[in-house]
Amino acid sequence: MKVSDETIKKLEDKARNLRKDVIAMLSAAGSGHPGGSLSSADIVSALYFNVLRHDPKNRKWPERDRFHLSKGHACPILYAALAESGYFPREELLKLRKLGSLLQGHPDRRTPGIEVASGSLGQGLSVGLGMSLAARIDKLNYRVYVLLGDGELQEGNIWEAAMAASHYKCDSLCAIVDYNGFQIDGKVSEVMNIEPLADKWKAFGWNVISIDGHNMKEILGGFDEAAKVKGKPTVIIAKTVKGKGVSFMEHVADFHGRAPTESETKQALKDLE
């Protein structure tokens, strides 16, 4: 796939701005999950500003591609992308997690652009499977993207869905694993090892693509390749860095679910310049 340097640059800039929004939002909210938002920023940027066929002005367009954030705690990055896309005004971002806000602590359908709520882990791949089956029934050619966390893969429901998506040959379904290696209690490999991960998905009948989840060229290439695979679903295993872009958050489990303090916020925004 040929992608211009200009496109790459644009998506990288967008990702950086999304990261800044995440820091500002979490700082204002005083709680939330920075680590997994920052690790998935490049993937979300690629999806919302290049890959997805969507129209914020026509949200019910039947042929729109579907995106579902199964790792719902990373919603700040999604909210930032939705605001940037024009689903709602940017002012809403700073109301994250406040009473009566459009932007709930975990995704909810009251937010324009959110298709299905999430937050209880392990259910999103099934939701994507349902969307993919609906496309088949309706003979529509939209694609379905589901962003999964790595810790989330410890949920049994994920593998029930993996088995079914392969059984029903759902090639319109593309899962992305944000493999940042950390969960609340520490390293995924130490809390509950999910390796050998690519082999697991292959054994379940999936096409597996492994990429660097911060390399925009590889991200776009992965999505392009996934769309060409017929007869089976694809999973993109994206190796990422938890807290990516903010020096003191990178590879730190504590920032899975803690908002930055005022001084940390200043430093984080500086890091992202």
Added chain:
Amino acid sequence: MAEKLYTRDAYGKALVELGKQNPDIVVLDCDLSGSTRTAMFAKEFPDRFFNFGVAEQNMMATAAGLASCGKTVFASTFAIFASGRAWDQVRNSICTNNFNVKIVATHGGLTVGPDGCSHHAIEDIALMRAIPANMTIIVPCDAEETTQAIFAAANTPGPMYIRLGRPKVLTITGKKEFKIGKSYTLREGNDVAIIACGIMVEQALAAALKLQEDGIQARVINMHTIRPVDSEVIIKAAEETKGIVVCEEHIKTGGLGSAVDDAVTINKPTYVARVGIANRFGQSGESEELLQEYCLTVKDIVKACKQILG
């Protein structure tokens, strides 16, 4: 004696009819399509039927995904798995989104029989009632009511839990017009009111006949919708009789008994006795034996009514 019918057969037939009328009807099952009768739909509409194998959590969350794309989804398995195994998926993927998913759970209650405790859903209504909003709960008493409930469900937006049983049951309701949330008063009487759902409606009517032999006039109400419950009729019964006996094939807490109690406590406190399952798990046995062992018989209803009347 009138012919007994499976409510599950009525469900399967209704699904086929709905499938012909509405291309957005999709049916899901978890390896029990023969027992739940969704196989009848699968045969007619293989492109709109999905079997997920023994994976109830996946079925419920997939139902949510289908519903998000405009489908009216009927998802079936046994009540114990539909309500318990996949509760979080029902709550978080279906109900919080207010999706159009109709969970039709068969083999509810003790009358599953010899399969025993692991298969006796006797707390399923409580589990579904505990979901904070929007889950409509219906327990039809016979095949005719099941047919009507399924059609009503298909034409009413939002999530629903419809509980069917395993055994054949007598037809009681006839061709009455079914409305979600509107109970039927099957028999008038002002001494005591018996409010029942599911298989206990037939028992309640039999109990009313027994009571009549002693000069007691019992009102019998078929409360097919547990949520939203027909408060108006319950309050009226509280006002016009000396007390209410609630009969259900379910634990005494969290089901119809609690729904009736909630309605009277707020509006018109009265004596509410419960004929239901007391703090116990099920066990193997034939249906009739289990109903006796767990005090869900005509005799138990008569006794409860007489206790109220002193």
